[in-house]
Amino acid sequence: MVSTKFEVDMRRRFAQVFCLLFLCLSAFGQVAPSYAAQNTSPVAKQASSEELPKLEKFDPSLIDKSKDPCTDFYQYTCSKWIATHPIASDMPSNSTSHPLFLYNQTILRDTLEAADANQQATGSERQIGDYWHSCMDESSRNAHEKMWLQPHLDEMASFKSKRDLPRVLAYLHLNFPAAWQGDENSSKSPVFGFGPSQDLKDATQMVAGIDQGGMALPALDYYLVDSDRFKDLRAKYLQHMQKMFQLAGDPSDRAASEAKTVMEIETAFARASMDNVTRRDPGKIYNKRSLEQLKDAVPDFAWDEYFRLVGAGSVPFYIVSTPGFLDAIEQQLKTRSDDDWRTYLRWWTLHRAASYLGKDFEQENFSFFGTALSGTPQMLPLWRRCVRSADSSLGEALGQAYVSVAFPAESKARANELVRKIRETLADEIKQLDWMNESTKKEALIKQDATLQKIGYPDKWRDYSPVKIVPDNYLANMNAANAFEVHRQINKIGKPVDRTEWGMTPPTINAYEDSQMNTINFPAGILQLPFFSGTADDASNFGAIGMVIGHETIHGFDDQGRKFDDKGNLRDWWTAEDAKRYEEKDKCIVDEYSQEIPEYGVRQNGKLSAGEDTADNGGLHLAMLALENIYKARGKSLDQPEADGLTARQRFFLSYGFSWCSDERPEAARNQVTSDPHSLPRLRVDRPLSNSPEFDQAFGCKKGQAMVHEPQCRVW
Numbered sequence: 001m002v003s004t005k006f007e008v009d010m011r012r013r014f015a016q017v018f019c020l021l022f023l024c025l026s027a028f029g030q031v032a033p034s035y036a037a038q039n040t041s042p043v044a045k046q047a048s049s050e051e052l053p054k055l056e057k058f059d060p061s062l063i064d065k066s067k068d069p070c071t072d073f074y075q076y077t078c079s080k081w082i083a084t085h086p087i088a089s090d091m092p093s094n095s096t097s098h099p100l101f102l103y104n105q106t107i108l109r110d111t112l113e114a115a116d117a118n119q120q121a122t123g124s125e126r127q128i129g130d131y132w133h134s135c136m137d138e139s140s141r142n143a144h145e146k147m148w149l150q151p152h153l154d155e156m157a158s159f160k161s162k163r164d165l166p167r168v169l170a171y172l173h174l175n176f177p178a179a180w181q182g183d184e185n186s187s188k189s190p191v192f193g194f195g196p197s198q199d200l201k202d203a204t205q206m207v208a209g210i211d212q213g214g215m216a217l218p219a220l221d222y223y224l225v226d227s228d229r230f231k232d233l234r235a236k237y238l239q240h241m242q243k244m245f246q247l248a249g250d251p252s253d254r255a256a257s258e259a260k261t262v263m264e265i266e267t268a269f270a271r272a273s274m275d276n277v278t279r280r281d282p283g284k285i286y287n288k289r290s291l292e293q294l295k296d297a298v299p300d301f302a303w304d305e306y307f308r309l310v311g312a313g314s315v316p317f318y319i320v321s322t323p324g325f326l327d328a329i330e331q332q333l334k335t336r337s338d339d340d341w342r343t344y345l346r347w348w349t350l351h352r353a354a355s356y357l358g359k360d361f362e363q364e365n366f367s368f369f370g371t372a373l374s375g376t377p378q379m380l381p382l383w384r385r386c387v388r389s390a391d392s393s394l395g396e397a398l399g400q401a402y403v404s405v406a407f408p409a410e411s412k413a414r415a416n417e418l419v420r421k422i423r424e425t426l427a428d429e430i431k432q433l434d435w436m437n438e439s440t441k442k443e444a445l446i447k448q449d450a451t452l453q454k455i456g457y458p459d460k461w462r463d464y465s466p467v468k469i470v471p472d473n474y475l476a477n478m479n480a481a482n483a484f485e486v487h488r489q490i491n492k493i494g495k496p497v498d499r500t501e502w503g504m505t506p507p508t509i510n511a512y513e514d515s516q517m518n519t520i521n522f523p524a525g526i527l528q529l530p531f532f533s534g535t536a537d538d539a540s541n542f543g544a545i546g547m548v549i550g551h552e553t554i555h556g557f558d559d560q561g562r563k564f565d566d567k568g569n570l571r572d573w574w575t576a577e578d579a580k581r582y583e584e585k586d587k588c589i590v591d592e593y594s595q596e597i598p599e600y601g602v603r604q605n606g607k608l609s610a611g612e613d614t615a616d617n618g619g620l621h622l623a624m625l626a627l628e629n630i631y632k633a634r635g636k637s638l639d640q641p642e643a644d645g646l647t648a649r650q651r652f653f654l655s656y657g658f659s660w661c662s663d664e665r666p667e668a669a670r671n672q673v674t675s676d677p678h679s680l681p682r683l684r685v686d687r688p689l690s691n692s693p694e695f696d697q698a699f700g701c702k703k704g705q706a707m708v709h710e711p712q713c714r715v716w
């Protein structure tokens, strides 16, 4: 989601992972590898808390009393805050969680600086210190970028004929992100994505997966839709690629024709790709193929050689997300010249290396992926880019220091308790559902009970000791960290699944549900204000983080999650009658969110956002019920005014709304509606509340008013 679009998250390739915020993978078009990490010596000194940025917290004085809560609750809660917090020139948006982003980054910066300054540092402390140094030393990056890039360009120049493709592609996949990852749209790596994938039919095992990829733009529409907006972006993309080739030393004429070649190849890949709504159906992306079948589909590509070079042993089968995509690879191999292919591979080298070179490359990359695509005028300051990069490359080494500063044991205990309460509420709800058969309820309860909840950070930290980090070559450091992670990922193929592993680093402001692992995961980074405080009142905590917890819990039962059983297997455990009733109920939500967004000139596809919207609606409802139960047990009413003049029920909704206050640049908002399954922040507030009778009760809203949707949709 845009308002907090600053973290880079990771997920396994087309794994069934559902995040709270935005695409699980992507930030300004640069996908940095995100490794969680492990056991060596934790790190350095702690940040001094007096220098940390102040976090936002809901306060009754922020309510805009000139607005009617029953007309537009988002404006009622957020307009005062938004009016006094303009979007910074280096961000695509501003939101009440942005101070938290800065807070988390400041803690990481202090840790990195201390590690860099400590001459005696060894182990992971030395690694993060050197990584930081190599990123922060701009003059060295400017002076040495050509030297750093040259070995990669030499490798591309060694591509003489298409027979070299497996070797050169394996090289790119090992050295640059993100072949083993995938998002709602595709893998963001040259030609295709390859990596471990949890077997949809046997969730205990990791198998090999091949995904559509080879496209640098965020989603298929950017290549295929003939609107003025997309045509304009394609023209800018061509200019951007031309400039990148020129920065690498090509004359401008040649660079222009190279850009055209890349666009043609990427467009051919887009035409053969599966769209992001179809990809939501796990059955559609589960296509078993033997090695022989891969060879039949793409006879001009030596699969054995590619697998050997990336370190993948032989396996009985591969899961191919889009079988038709393989035909497109063969077609391009057959029809494109060797020169065209070399150009395409060279583009991906420049594209992926740009953020790790000197200022011209980095700025040009940002001008397209940050400014043209997201409308952000300026890059973040260097230190913040370096913190983000270090978190991506050596995340669990840094995460240990973050947790020691920002996530005390009491916070962990209280967060665990909140999650437990909300899950108990879901179990009670399931028992009382009027649209589900008893046998299905039994299965739903078993699944709910089997879910593993993970709070804050991993029990066991990753060991980065094999990663060679040097103080004076930023690009090589990223390459080394990437290769380490790719090997670690590919090693998982053919082995049992590890449910305790985290897909996000501890300081990440996000949360996720993993339907195949059957886990819900809340990093320490989001267990902070404005979402949560170990000392806040229950209504505030349940309204903000409670909804987040409910959201992730409901993902296990949304349009995708419900297709997986307690063990994480893709298995239909619903009776036909239940499934039909579920679809009818969910259609209410799909219809409600299929809408024009006139201020941005785009239309939201309610089918793309259905899972997230269902989770928002259900999550909010669960959090409210859990709070009601607590008040009932205490013999107290949610509807009596308390010390601040608000009832607990009102504070619950205000705290919820406030945690989502956000203002986005139009480019960023359009980008999100097109490629991201999460609704815009203001819709994440107003739509679920308009479906909530408890909200009507809190603010006295009546049928016919804008905040009372007709009919009020409810699945969970």
Ligand SMILES: [Zn+2]
Residues within 6 Å of the ligand: 018, 019, 020, 021, 551, 555, 611, 612, 615
């Ligand atoms: Zn979600």
